[in-house]
Amino acid sequence: MNSIEVLSVSKEYAKGFYALRDLTFSVEEGSFVSIVGPFGCGKTTLLNLLSGITEDYCGTIKIKDKSPVEARKTRKIGYVFQSPTLLPWRSVIENVTLPQEISGTEDKGVRAFELLKMVKLDCFTERRPDELSGGMQQLVSIVRSLALDPDVLLLDEPFSCIDEINRSRFHDELLKIHKQTRKTTLLVTHSLTEAVYLSDRVIILTPNPGRLKKIIDIDLIRGSDTLCFSDEFLGYIKKIRMELSNE
Amino acid sequence: MNKTGLVFFKVLIFLALWQAAVMITRVPGYILPSPVAVFSTLVVNIRLILENAFLTFGEAFAGFLIANLISIFLAIFIAFYQKIEDVVMPVAIALKTIPVIALTPILILWFGSGPLSKIIMAMLICFFPALVNVLRGIKSLDKNLLALFRIYQANRVQLIKMLIFPSILPYLFAALKVSSSLAVVGALVGEFIGSNRGLGFLIVSNYYNMNTSFVFAAIMISSIMGISFYYAISFLEKRFVLKSEGMI
Numbered sequence A: 001m002n003s004i005e006v007l008s009v010s011k012e013y014a015k016g017f018y019a020l021r022d023l024t025f026s027v028e029e030g031s032f033v034s035i036v037g038p039f040g041c042g043k044t045t046l047l048n049l050l051s052g053i054t055e056d057y058c059g060t061i062k063i064k065d066k067s068p069v070e071a072r073k074t075r076k077i078g079y080v081f082q083s084p085t086l087l088p089w090r091s092v093i094e095n096v097t098l099p100q101e102i103s104g105t106e107d108k109g110v111r112a113f114e115l116l117k118m119v120k121l122d123c124f125t126e127r128r129p130d131e132l133s134g135g136m137q138q139l140v141s142i143v144r145s146l147a148l149d150p151d152v153l154l155l156d157e158p159f160s161c162i163d164e165i166n167r168s169r170f171h172d173e174l175l176k177i178h179k180q181t182r183k184t185t186l187l188v189t190h191s192l193t194e195a196v197y198l199s200d201r202v203i204i205l206t207p208n209p210g211r212l213k214k215i216i217d218i219d220l221i222r223g224s225d226t227l228c229f230s231d232e233f234l235g236y237i238k239k240i241r242m243e244l245s246n247e
Numbered sequence B: 001m002n003k004t005g006l007v008f009f010k011v012l013i014f015l016a017l018w019q020a021a022v023m024i025t026r027v028p029g030y031i032l033p034s035p036v037a038v039f040s041t042l043v044v045n046i047r048l049i050l051e052n053a054f055l056t057f058g059e060a061f062a063g064f065l066i067a068n069l070i071s072i073f074l075a076i077f078i079a080f081y082q083k084i085e086d087v088v089m090p091v092a093i094a095l096k097t098i099p100v101i102a103l104t105p106i107l108i109l110w111f112g113s114g115p116l117s118k119i120i121m122a123m124l125i126c127f128f129p130a131l132v133n134v135l136r137g138i139k140s141l142d143k144n145l146l147a148l149f150r151i152y153q154a155n156r157v158q159l160i161k162m163l164i165f166p167s168i169l170p171y172l173f174a175a176l177k178v179s180s181s182l183a184v185v186g187a188l189v190g191e192f193i194g195s196n197r198g199l200g201f202l203i204v205s206n207y208y209n210m211n212t213s214f215v216f217a218a219i220m221i222s223s224i225m226g227i228s229f230y231y232a233i234s235f236l237e238k239r240f241v242l243k244s245e246g247m248i
Helices: A045-048 A068-073 A092-096 A098-103 A108-118 A134-145 A164-181 A190-196 A231-245 B004-027 B037-042 B045-078 B082-099 B100-111 B114-140 B143-149 B157-191 B201-207 B212-245
Strands: A002-014 A017-028 A032-036 A058-063 A077-080 A154-158 A186-188 A202-207 A211-217
Touching: A002 A045, A002 A186, A017 A045, A017 A202, A017 A211, A032 A190, A045 A058, A045 A154, A045 A186, A045 A202, A068 A077, A068 A154, A077 A134, A077 B143, A092 A098, A092 A108, A092 A134, A098 A134, A098 A154, A108 A134, A108 A164, A134 A154, A134 A164, A164 A186, A164 B100, A186 A190, A190 A231, A202 A231, A202 B100, A211 A231, B004 B037, B037 B212, B045 B082, B045 B114, B045 B157, B045 B201, B045 B212, B082 B114, B100 B157, B100 B201, B143 B157, B157 B201, B157 B212, B201 B212
Parallel strands: A032 A186, A032 A202, A077 A154, A154 A186
Antiparallel strands: A002 A017, A002 A058, A202 A211
16 A cells, blocks of 8 residues: 555646656555655655645645645644754753644653654753754654654655764664654655665656656665675665766 | 952942042032932932832833733734734834934823823833844744644644744843833933923932932932843843753
């Protein structure tokens, strides 16, 4: 069953200026899919359409058989921005409980604590966001997006501000979250390594306007420390890079 | 020597120089009274001065409070209905550009010589800084945070309570600090022209009687009042803003 269905979707900003054109793809329930493409291929526009933030577009989008706006209204979408978007005056746990507070489903922080425990941040619950590193803040932001148990998780380059050395640690944390929650996850990224390392499938878009270029299924056995150096892994990177350069 | 001690020492030096200048130049007391004369007048009339000071402060505080509440409400209202900004801002700018002292006779004519005209004076002075600053605070809200609240289907009350109000606090306190001392000035100016009570009235009436040491004593108390008001706001700012933002 597909959690996300995108059928012939186009988004025109100004007359004749299309950010997305006739885009069609689907994301299977519980899978991890990445979208890669050069600047201007409409990656963030796509996430805005899927999350229901942008409501006017042509074509059909379904999030578990609901329109994105309906899915947003029933709080079935988790969204993680490029920056952590945490409220600086709230503690870590208060930030994670924010969606529950808004929806009126507070449970005295039980779920928030469990989620923070899952990413080993349970000892930072009372800290302020500025006391955490950028990567840890982004992890808090990711677990916050899971607070309401959404149907889909949309990630907009969540690790782009984190240095290469620490990024792999946060990739593993994200994989762990996905393994434990099995949430349908759509990641937008510029990093091919990130896309191949995390995803079951990589969707490649063309720039100006964003059209579907190619879908590549990733079949890797994860868990090995040397995965990133394996011929198989590097082969996928090469394949995607070639697709991107064949504009 | 700590910071407070240093300030106290500087004030003491200033007063000593002032006293010495008056004694050496033998300038008449109605032109420049000595600090000793000012302090003795203050001690003798302390009850009268403080009673009137409380009255002036009450007017200033009421004007300050009402103006800032209206400004916050209006700024948040503008945030939701942006077209109103085109209507409100020209009026606010016009009010700001008119010298308040020029409005005093009209305000007294309209609202009488009682506290109301002084409260309105203080309001007119305090209104603009808070409106402009709070609006600026709202406009500089992180767009992603607004989108986040939209994704979570937050209603307007939740948006104001959980995002807008805490975000605008630094901007609001900056305006409150400016308008706290201005509110006292507004009330004093109102009392100068049409009142039979308050520190402004005491200053003017004693000026007419050439009782300059009394005028100095009243000015000193009004200045202490303005400074205390400013520091009270600063104290609240440190408690609610700086600490929460981890800036100090």
